[in-house]
Amino acid sequence: MNQPTTKENADMSAQLDKAQKSIDRLFATRNDRWYPQCHIASKAGWINDPNGLSYYKGRYHAYFQLNPYGSEWGNMHWGHVSSADLVTWRREPLAMAPTLEVEKDGVFSGSAVVGDDGRLTIYYTGHRWRNGVDDDDGNLQEQCMAVSSDGIHFEKKGVVIPCPDDKILHFRDPKVWKMGGLWYMVFGVSTPAQRGEIWMYTSNDMEHWTFDRVIYRHPDPEVFMLECPDMFPLEDKWVICYSAMGLKPHGFEARNHNNAxxxxxxxxxxxxxxxxxxxxxxxxxxxxxxxxxxQAPDGRRLVFGWMSPFTEPIPMQEDGWCGQFTVPREVTLAGDHLRCLPVREFSDLDQDRQDFGPIELEVNSSRDLVDDAQTADINMEIDLNKSQAERIGLEIHRTQSGDHTLVCYDDQLGRVVLDRHCNTYGDRGYRTAPVDKSSGKLKLRIIVDRGSVEVVVNDGLEIMSSYSFPAEGPRGIRLIAESGEGKALISSLSIAKLGTIWEEPDR
Known part of the structure; x- marks a missing residue:
């Protein structure tokens, strides 16, 4: 395989300026009906994967895959926001645009670390289409490096790990960390046999890398690629995570287009x-x-996810933007799985909290709680032992047309359900999460933004993130109880508004 050249085929500053002007044009006509107030999103254009998450020179940095030229996937650049406190975020200049031959079709995902020289070092994938047009014949991908002294302006160093086999069609998304004086990198690979694997490389100097081993291979031969892998310690264990391409749905599991x-x-x-x-x-x-x-400076392991709008239709694409992050979450070990909770700082956005509980609700009845909630942070506890209703929960984004997204406990399933079948806009369907009922209580925290709902189950033992695109008009919140032999008992229920995360709101 011919090694790619690292020479520049475009000027970085000129390309970034061109991209920013396109973002500004899209923003001028952006429709804000579903644009998030308390989730990270680009000012305009399409975003996907979180990239380069790091803490550098007193600020948290979140980069992301960005198409500045439209609200669909393509033309991958790196966007950038930063924060001093994980609550209030600042829009930073775009970080990277395709300027090298190796990345002429996109600067793909990667990670960031503070290097041995004190600079912020990014490892990312340089991407080219094998046929020069699209992915029908696979990709040509290499792991690349860039450095920065301020976290804003980057100097590209070119390829550090070339693809070793011309038959490899996917070779991307490096994640880097340091242990015991040695640097480690993992990334996803689709082998010539089209098996999804994660490869590990090591380095003494951050620039020269040596293959160490296949650190993980997916057991299912139908899973052909493991995108965006990560590997990190928690207590005395190690976690390997990945986004599986080709994983088939089974039962309640893996129902999405691709699954992380x-x-x-x-x-x-x-x-x-x-x-x-x-x-x-x-x-x-x-x-x-x-x-x-x-890892945050205080040792916490934090995670952002991308709320991926894979399933058509994607109504926000009509509005000049597409895609957002989840709320940042703290990750801890909970036996054989992970507990994920919104970072504690997120509660600083709460405003005007109202206390509604406790509540006894007759079966097949409802109670309106809020007439119009653009955003909300809801805390709710259901007494499962004393409730006989079959479904107990909240209708979110409820409009006069009857549109709403239902978040409820379903006693027949024994699971929490997030149901969008009453939505006019976007994909419908439902998802469920298992419930540990041993305490006889169910705790829910529901974070509502203009176009999304995140449901935290039993202090983060499970969590659910879904888009919810409300119809026109006020967006109410209604408590409901359906069917069964008796009442629903809600031990506690409170709702707060949420302030904006943006240091300088767009408008």
Missing amino acids: GYVIGSWQPGGDFHQETGFHLWDDGHNFYAPQTF
Whole structure:
């Protein structure tokens, strides 16, 4: 295979300026009906994977895959926002545009670390179409490097790991960390036999990398690629996570177009990874993909996911933007799976919290709680032992037309349900999450934005992220109880508005 040239075929500053002007044009006509107030999104254009999550020079940095030229996937650049506190975010200049021959069809996903020289170092995938047009014949991809002294302006260093085999059609998404004086990199590969694997490389100097081993191979031969892999320690365990392409749905599991999850096990540098759990989804909702974790200065493991709008129709594409992140989450170990909770700082956005509970609700009845909620942070606890209703929950984004998204406990399923069948806009259908009923209580935290709902189940033992595109008019919140032999008992229920995350709101 011919090695790609690293020479520049375009000026970076000129390309970034061109991209920013396009973002500004799209923004001028952006429709804000579903544009998020408390989730990271681009000012305009399409975004996907979180990239380069890091803490550098007193600020958290979140980069992301960005198409500045439209609200559909393509023309991959890197966008950038930063924050001093994980609550209030600042829009930064676009970070990277395709300027090298190796990346002429896109600067793809990657990660960031503070290097041995104190600079922020990004590892990312340079991407070219094999046929020069699209992915019908696969990709030509290499792992690349860029450095920055301020986290804003980057100097590209070119390819550090070329693809070793011309028959490899997917070779991307490097994640890097340091242990014991040695640097480690993992990334996803589709082998010539089209098996999804994660490869590990090591380096002493961050620039010269040596193949170490295949650290993980998916057991299902139908899974042909493991995108956006991550590998990180929690307590005395190691977690390998990936976004599986080709995974087939089974039961309640893996119902989305592609599905992001993890396995937990043990690993020592220089050795193999020993898997100790089965595959577990990061998120049980309709729209979650390509998560990336990083370590905060206080030692917390944090994660952002992309709320991926894979399923047609995608109504926000008509509005000049498409895609957002989840709320940042803290990740901790909970036995054989992970607990994910919104970062504690997120509560600083709460405003005007109203207390509604406790409530006894007759079966087949409802109670309107809020007439119009653009955003909401809802805390709710249901007494499962004393409730006989078959479904107990909240209708979110309820409009006069009857449109709404239902978040409820379903006693027949024994699961939390997020149901969009009453939505006029976007994909419908439902998703479910399992419930540990041993305490007799069910705790739900529901974060509502203009076009999305995130449901945290039992303090983060499960979590669900879904788009919800409300119809025109006020967006109410209604408490409901359906069917069964008796009342619903809600032990506590409170609702707060949420402020904006943006340091300088767009308008």
